[in-house]
Amino acid sequence: VTLLITPACTDAPGPAPFLGVKVASIFPSNGPKGLPSLFGSYLLMDGATGEPLAVLDGARLTLWRTAAASALAARHLARE
Numbered sequence: 001v002t003l004l005i006t007p008a009c010t011d012a013p014g015p016a017p018f019l020g021v022k023v024a025s026i027f028p029s030n031g032p033k034g035l036p037s038l039f040g041s042y043l044l045m046d047g048a049t050g051e052p053l054a055v056l057d058g059a060r061l062t063l064w065r066t067a068a069a070s071a072l073a074a075r076h077l078a079r080e
Contacts, residue, residue: 002026004040010047017047024058 006022024040031037040058045051 001028018053019045019047019050022058022061 002025004024004026008021009019010017020042022040022042024038026038028037042056042058042061043052044054044056046053
């Protein structure tokens with residue numbers, strides 16, 4: 001069993017500072033139970049008040065991030 005915790009915050013001055021944390025758990029023995037071995041969630045909070053703003057599914061967030069990183073890399077590395 002593995003627990004991964006990834007905190008983040010914006011430190012730049014401005015009207016909208018944010019705090020966030022991604023929490024993921026890895027349970028390799030879940031396969032025979034018909035469950036994924038990885039579960040994860042991301043909690044986004046207001047950086048000025050700590051108020052929770054959103055909870056995102058970790059798997060979906062990872063898919064979006066991978067797609068965004070691939071598109072950005074292609075834009076900068078592909079020939080004209």
